[in-house]
Amino acid sequence: MNQNKWSGECCIICEEIKEEGIHLYTSFICMECERDMVSTETNEISYSYYVTKLRKVTSSQIPS
Numbered sequence: 001m002n003q004n005k006w007s008g009e010c011c012i013i014c015e016e017i018k019e020e021g022i023h024l025y026t027s028f029i030c031m032e033c034e035r036d037m038v039s040t041e042t043n044e045i046s047y048s049y050y051v052t053k054l055r056k057v058t059s060s061q062i063p064s
């Protein structure tokens with residue numbers, strides 16, 4: 001394992017380290033979760049799960 005170059009980031013949805021993904025605000029969403037979010041348009045339960053996760057992200061930027 002070569003750990004000299006760290007290219008992964010922790011996905012806020014699955015909480016795993018992934019190399020490919022998108023940045024939402026200051027957070028990282030991996031490619032698989034991003035794809036899941038897009039494909040869960042008709043699945044309200046999954047969708048609200050993501051919305052909750054994302055809300056946590058946006059609200060965590062405000063110092064309490």
Ligand SMILES: [Zn+2]
Pocket residue numbers: 011012013014015016018029030031032033034
């Ligand atoms: Zn993920």
